[in-house]
Amino acid sequence: MRTIRTLALALVLAVAAFPASATLSVFACEPEWGSLARELGGDGVSVYSATTALQDPHRIEARPSLIARMRSADLLVCSGSELEIGWLPLLVTQSGNSRIRLGSPGYFEASQYVLKLEVPKIIDRSLGDIHPGGNPHIHTDPRNITRVAQALEERMMQLDPANAQTYHSRGESFRERWRAAIARWERQAVPLKGVPLVVYHKDFAYFINWAGMREVGSLEPKPGIPPTPAHLADLVDQMKRAPAKVIVYSPYNSPQAAEFLSGRVSIPAVMVPFTVGGTEKAKDLFGLFDDTIDRLLGAVK
Amino acid sequence: MALAVAAAVGLPCAARAQSQEEIRALREEVKQLGKRVDEAEQAAIQSSSRPTTENALNPAVSLILNGIYSNLSQDPAGFRIDGFVPTGGEVGPGVRGLSLGESELALSSNIDHNFRGTGIFSVSPEDGISVEEAYIQTLSLSNGFTVKAGRFFSSLGYQNQVHAHAWDFTDAPLPSKVFLGDQRSDDGIQLKWVAPTPIYFDLGVEVGRGRSFPSGPEGGRDKNGFGSGVVFTHVGGDFGTGTAWQVGLSHLRTSPQDRAYDDVDSAGTPVTNTFSGDSRLWVVDGILKWAPNFNPTDTYFKLQGEFFRRRENGDLVFDTAGDTTGGTQTGGYSSTQSGWYLQGVYQFIPMWRIGYRYDRVSAGSTSNGLVDSGALTAADFPILAAHNPTRNTVMIDWSPSEFSRVRLQAARDNSRADVTDNQVFLQYIVSLGAHGAHKF
Numbered sequence: 001m002r003t004i005r006t007l008a009l010a011l012v013l014a015v016a017a018f019p020a021s022a023t024l025s026v027f028a029c030e031p032e033w034g035s036l037a038r039e040l041g042g043d044g045v046s047v048y049s050a051t052t053a054l055q056d057p058h059r060i061e062a063r064p065s066l067i068a069r070m071r072s073a074d075l076l077v078c079s080g081s082e083l084e085i086g087w088l089p090l091l092v093t094q095s096g097n098s099r100i101r102l103g104s105p106g107y108f109e110a111s112q113y114v115l116k117l118e119v120p121k122i123i124d125r126s127l128g129d130i131h132p133g134g135n136p137h138i139h140t141d142p143r144n145i146t147r148v149a150q151a152l153e154e155r156m157m158q159l160d161p162a163n164a165q166t167y168h169s170r171g172e173s174f175r176e177r178w179r180a181a182i183a184r185w186e187r188q189a190v191p192l193k194g195v196p197l198v199v200y201h202k203d204f205a206y207f208i209n210w211a212g213m214r215e216v217g218s219l220e221p222k223p224g225i226p227p228t229p230a231h232l233a234d235l236v237d238q239m240k241r242a243p244a245k246v247i248v249y250s251p252y253n254s255p256q257a258a259e260f261l262s263g264r265v266s267i268p269a270v271m272v273p274f275t276v277g278g279t280e281k282a283k284d285l286f287g288l289f290d291d292t293i294d295r296l297l298g299a300v301k
Numbered sequence: 302m303a304l305a306v307a308a309a310v311g312l313p314c315a316a317r318a319q320s321q322e323e324i325r326a327l328r329e330e331v332k333q334l335g336k337r338v339d340e341a342e343q344a345a346i347q348s349s350s351r352p353t354t355e356n357a358l359n360p361a362v363s364l365i366l367n368g369i370y371s372n373l374s375q376d377p378a379g380f381r382i383d384g385f386v387p388t389g390g391e392v393g394p395g396v397r398g399l400s401l402g403e404s405e406l407a408l409s410s411n412i413d414h415n416f417r418g419t420g421i422f423s424v425s426p427e428d429g430i431s432v433e434e435a436y437i438q439t440l441s442l443s444n445g446f447t448v449k450a451g452r453f454f455s456s457l458g459y460q461n462q463v464h465a466h467a468w469d470f471t472d473a474p475l476p477s478k479v480f481l482g483d484q485r486s487d488d489g490i491q492l493k494w495v496a497p498t499p500i501y502f503d504l505g506v507e508v509g510r511g512r513s514f515p516s517g518p519e520g521g522r523d524k525n526g527f528g529s530g531v532v533f534t535h536v537g538g539d540f541g542t543g544t545a546w547q548v549g550l551s552h553l554r555t556s557p558q559d560r561a562y563d564d565v566d567s568a569g570t571p572v573t574n575t576f577s578g579d580s581r582l583w584v585v586d587g588i589l590k591w592a593p594n595f596n597p598t599d600t601y602f603k604l605q606g607e608f609f610r611r612r613e614n615g616d617l618v619f620d621t622a623g624d625t626t627g628g629t630q631t632g633g634y635s636s637t638q639s640g641w642y643l644q645g646v647y648q649f650i651p652m653w654r655i656g657y658r659y660d661r662v663s664a665g666s667t668s669n670g671l672v673d674s675g676a677l678t679a680a681d682f683p684i685l686a687a688h689n690p691t692r693n694t695v696m697i698d699w700s701p702s703e704f705s706r707v708r709l710q711a712a713r714d715n716s717r718a719d720v721t722d723n724q725v726f727l728q729y730i731v732s733l734g735a736h737g738a739h740k741f
Binding site: 051052054055056059060061062063064065067068069071072082085086087088089090093094095096097098099101102103113114115125128129224225226252254 | 342345346411414417438440441442443444445446447493494495496497498499500501502535536537538539542545546547590592593594595596597598599651652701702703704733736737738739740741
């Protein structure tokens, strides 16, 4: 017992042995928010993205490496709306970092700043893995990025007042360029208006809404439930009656189901980057929308 | 939005505008319009949030249900793990045929800005309700510290902290059964510190009442202070872009007093023996998870293993009731015993997993003063007779969603020295309510 008491004492004395770093350390749950934080903070912030475009943000393991990163974070930037419910709460409690817990200024949920789509009227698990707060994949609408950028800029200024001017001017410059880009994308996306499409998961709803496309089916029978042969057979029948123009899936989805349907009904299947890093060209947020629109236009033509 | 409106409304009008004044007025109008659109959107965002009711502050509730069909070639009533002191825990394979497993009700919520509370209650079809875990945890300590107080699963090895519904096999590994009585929880306090390093590193210490095996007696000793202590540490990280690992080392020290177990003597009379002394347990655990690009949706592989080593030193009292030899007899007792298991689980297509587990425990070296002195014979301690139990287990399970799982498991269990038990389990496990988060 004595050794245990000695160890406990040693542990208590180890407090604050490591000094806090000077730069704002950002833990982004998804790559799009990592990219946005980099736009706003530049070299003044260190950004760690917990996931990549090749991972399903619903299904992330609370790995030790993520806990270690969260331990030192000053700011947590996540989508929210229960997207990360299977792993984020665990990381926050296990990290022992009170700066980024719910309610602290270091806790930032992007979905709180935008109008959410598909807020379910009926909440029941038999409908699949639904999000009571609404669809959490808000970043696929470029207008939402503007709103989140504004809110994130203010949050970063609050957390790091010494560099507030930098965040503000970088934020203004970003929003300026983003506005111009949206105007360009709106023109480019005109041919997508009214185009019927089949998605893999409901992760593209905000883009569809922005571009005025029409979702006519999904490869998943219910949100979060992988495609089943029976459901794919139904989709084949449906496509024969009323064909969609394109089948869309994300880099983290297995392409098999999309390719199967595409082969059976001769509708092109297109992988869109979904988030930053999803394709070669989607290097940042601008590239993400450039490439998404390019790929869709290419398929619809 | 405002720009689009300006483009649509402003430009054609400007062409017709006769004076700068008119353009300015129009611009102002567009600006106002934009402002109103923004305000309307803000209002919509506000109202799209969840309704606030008194109920909204209820804790997150989840209920785990499970049922099982067991086919056992040996009578489960005679189950024992030979060579090891029985733990008093529920280590047997359960009853034959169809049965309802333990249901688990979990409630958790932030209490205020300082604490989070969790209560997990196990409802057994026979014994009613028991408190599996009930603890509070700090939220507001910083610098990587968390304190937990109440009843919780000890941080001893890897699987001990995982709730049974999240295990990859129907039952606990043999070393968990013999060294921890299936799963060890204690009433106590835990202090944990996570280091601010890019590689995960934690250190922790627990002090507790010592209410369950290997402490004793059952329920804990009648004394002030602590009945058991645990120290633990973990290191973990990633290899490349698909493999995550963690290794841990933990140590339990406790001094059981009159820790009782039942046996039969050489004449076949049931006796109760007790042990008093020191018990020290070391556990080394390791876990490795691989998924392509850390995306476990389609396939993943999980390798998990633990090694246990226990030393006990003290006195053994034979037949506390004193029925058989006209009085109790006491002698020195010491043992060094170990055990390990290694298991792999592979999700080969979405929803389907297969797994294999090998476990082995070694009775090791024991010295029993009562036998050495000739007062009694080894036949008076049949359950302590040296035996190295082993078990081979295979399983396949199907999880149509994150909330349900059906598992078929088959095992060949040599826990009993004289017979082999062939066990088949068909089990369902479902979770209702709040979406729980699972530990790594």
